[in-house]
Structure formats: structure tokens, C-alpha cells
Amino acid sequence: MSDHWLATVFVDYDNLHPRQKEAGVLDVLTKTLVQVPWDTSETRGRCEVRVYGGWYEGESITRMAEDLTVELQKDFPVIVRIPLTNGATLAMHTNAELAVSLLQEPGHHLFNTFRRKGKPPDIRVEEPATVGCTDAACLLPQVKTLLKSGKCPKAGCTVATCELLYRHEQKIVDTMLTCDLIHASALPTGWIILISGDDDFLPPLRTILLRDRAVVRCYPKPNNRRARFPHGGATLYEVEL
Numbered sequence: 001m002s003d004h005w006l007a008t009v010f011v012d013y014d015n016l017h018p019r020q021k022e023a024g025v026l027d028v029l030t031k032t033l034v035q036v037p038w039d040t041s042e043t044r045g046r047c048e049v050r051v052y053g054g055w056y057e058g059e060s061i062t063r064m065a066e067d068l069t070v071e072l073q074k075d076f077p078v079i080v081r082i083p084l085t086n087g088a089t090l091a092m093h094t095n096a097e098l099a100v101s102l103l104q105e106p107g108h109h110l111f112n113t114f115r116r117k118g119k120p121p122d123i124r125v126e127e128p129a130t131v132g133c134t135d136a137a138c139l140l141p142q143v144k145t146l147l148k149s150g151k152c153p154k155a156g157c158t159v160a161t162c163e164l165l166y167r168h169e170q171k172i173v174d175t176m177l178t179c180d181l182i183h184a185s186a187l188p189t190g191w192i193i194l195i196s197g198d199d200d201f202l203p204p205l206r207t208i209l210l211r212d213r214a215v216v217r218c219y220p221k222p223n224n225r226r227a228r229f230p231h232g233g234a235t236l237y238e239v240e241l
Helices: 018-023 025-033 063-075 140-149 173-184 199-210
Strands: 004-012 044-052 078-083 089-098 105-109 114-117 167-170 191-195 215-219 236-240
Touching: 004 025, 004 089, 004 173, 018 025, 025 044, 025 063, 025 078, 025 089, 025 191, 044 173, 063 089, 173 191, 173 199, 191 199, 199 215
Parallel strands: 004 044, 004 191, 044 089, 191 215, 215 236
Antiparallel strands: 078 089, 114 167
């Protein structure tokens, strides 16, 4: 019997809990696959895993991406064995890769997905008295001056705020994952499985369901405030790690 394509798994890596990242993608994947309501007489199958994140700073691969590449090369390909309700075992031949391009256009890498940004524009600093501070040497006024002026409040210092305060953020990654989810719904890829608790993916999930494709959404973290919506023409299965 030839292997059949039974699942495509989309992993929103930034949405995983630190403990899950430490355990590894294979551990997360295995715990997800055993919860899928498999309804198949097959004993073998294929599964493709795509891991999404800010893998490029400019055109240079990030350290996180390098480390994750080593992990994926070490752990995959692998056979994940899934016990079925009928007593049989489904042997899933599984491969995994970093998502560095659109599923529809694998030869075109999307760079600059991990960017250094300045301080968020909406940061506010309280006055010392409002937080019960009576220390004359309190640093809050200096911090407020730093954020407001964009320069170090110390006389003679020319260091700018952008050299002191910054953050890294992913860009275009969620959009790429959204496009890939919708593209996969038009392919004979079996189950579509999303590992992410981010509600930004509700619109593509609903689009897929309206195309009469069942979806599994796996929440990496407990979430008591899940956004609910009509499932459309197919079924949305929600599970937790």
C-alpha cells in the first residue's frame, strides 16, 4: 500500500510556550497528532510540518533559525506512531522545515521577517508621587525625560533613545501563514492542522471551513477567552497541548 498524504501542520513558533520550545518541535507535533480524530483505515501516512517565525534579519538568518534548523535536521524525518480508536497504529512519515517562503512559491524566500524597532510610541511614565515614591533620587522623572526628548537626560550625553531602547518583532510572518493555510485548503493535503492560539488566524480558519475542509486548531497554552465563531460547512476541532 502506498503512503497517503494525511496532514499538513502549521506551527506558529512564536506562540509556543518556552517549555514547549525547550521540549522541541517533535514533542509538540506528537502531542498534537495523537489528539486528531483520525477516521482512516490506512496504517501509513505522510505529514508535512512547516514552522513559522522571523527567520531572517535583513537577508541574514537569525541565531534562533540556525538553532532550530539544527534541531529539525536532527529530529526529522521521523515516523510518528499514532494509536487509532480501532486498535491499529498509524505510522506517519513526517518531515519538518522552516517556512521561509510561501507554500505556493517555494523558490522565493521572504527576507527581513525579524526587525529591530524603536521604542513603542505609546509608553507612559507615572509621576513618582502617583506610585507612592518619595525618594528624591527616583529615576522615573529621568526616564520620562528620556522618552519625551529622545536623548539621555544626563548633561553632555549625546546617546539617543534608539540606541538605548529597542525591540525585535516579526513582520509578514502571520500574513505568510495565513496565505499558506488558505492555499493548503485547495490542495489534497488531508488534515489541515494549526498549532497556535493567536486569534488573528480566525479569518483564514473560517475561510477554510467555508470551503468544507475540516481543521484542527491546537492551543499551545490554556485559553479561557477563546473567540468563538460559526464553523461554516465543515468542522473545527479544538485541542490543547
